[in-house]
Amino acid sequence: MNRILVPYDFSEVAHHALNFASDIAQKLSGTKITVFNVIEQPGPETFKTMGVTNPDPMENLYIKKMIDTVEAKMNDLMSDPTYKSIDLSYKIVLGNPFKELAQEIDTEKIELVVMGTSGASGAEEFFVGSNAERMVRYAKCPVITLNGPASTDGINDIVMASNFQEVPKGFVDKVKALQQVFGAKLRLVKINTPASFTSTRHDRKQMEAFIEEFGIQNCTYESYNYSNEEDGVIAYAEDISADMIAIGTRQRRGIGHFLAGSIAEDVVNHAKRPVWTYGLEEEE
Structure with missing residues (x-):
């Protein structure tokens, strides 16, 4: 469990998942946690990770604003003293949430996913509802799901x-x-x-x-x-x-x-x- 991925949409339940993953990381030396956010594309699949290919000008501006907003929130999260003792980083990608997470698990050889079973809505909606169910069914690594606060000590x-x-x-x-x-x-x-x-x-x-x-x-x-x-x-x-x-x-x-x-x-x-x-x- 040395490489943990936490799907993150800034919701309360996603925060509970991050805290649970952090507890695990403190039990296992050398564990790295990646907080993973997917910005869903508003149009055809023309966007790439942290960038766009031949986008409509208005879509380009919209995506840039979303990236800037999410990145600012991620930087605030990284500076939270709660996580100062663990190896924590983040990644923001553009695309289909389920497909992007599945690819991340595969390419980065993720050993554990920790995620909430409900989350935010609207532009920041991430792995909630049917997407969480799909991850449980198809993920190539273990998945821990939780719908509220939990401690590894318990x-x-x-x-x-x-x-x-x-x-x-x-x-x-x-x-x-x-x-x-x-x-x-x-x-x-x-x-x-x-x-x-x-x-x-x-x-x-x-x-x-x-x-x-x-x-x-x-x-x-x-x-x-x-x-x-x-x-x-x-x-x-x-x-x-x-x-x-x-x-x-x-x-x-x-x-x-x-x-x-x-x-x-x-x-x-x-x-x-x-x-x-x-x-x-x-x-x-």
Whole structure:
């Protein structure tokens, strides 16, 4: 997690995300945080990063004023003494928010995105609503989303929900690294629904085998009955007063059998605690 990206639109929830990322950076030496703002283009895709190509004169002036405004705000943010002890920088780009963030993750080898699930509106609107959902589904690195203030010092119990079948090692390694950063207990849970029900005995053996296979430590495990998976994950986290939820996205097998696509997005949209998601390549 040494390269963290924080999508930033100067909203309150974006500020909470930056503070949470800063807490992580203080726990991990050598961590760099980039605060990332996208100015959406008002017209065709003729603009480049921090510049324009053959623009309409009025559009050129409009974009320049927006860049100047955002840059001034960014400079104020960089001078905030709250962040004096971390390696903090910013980047302003022009373009489509989702595409620009995806490219930044890829080209800069970002290891973690920390972002709010709601934000500003109007000209400064950034990764909110459907854009946040798309990042959760498609990001090639872990994403932590939060909708309010949160402190890393309060992350003591992390719920990891799965069906514990053919779980990719890469996902488990990421979860174990997350657990280590916070020094948290991992609370493994399988959500049993009427449409996909297994016995407590079956679930216990399955989870014990999972724990042994991957060398999971400092953990608990149990099955939890609910009408559907996404609400079950949230309800379980609330029942045990968990501090974070960790789920995988997009796989067609294993954890992705039920924790994929819209299910992960639903958890992100409705959970009252930070949610960590990681999307692996889809398996045939």
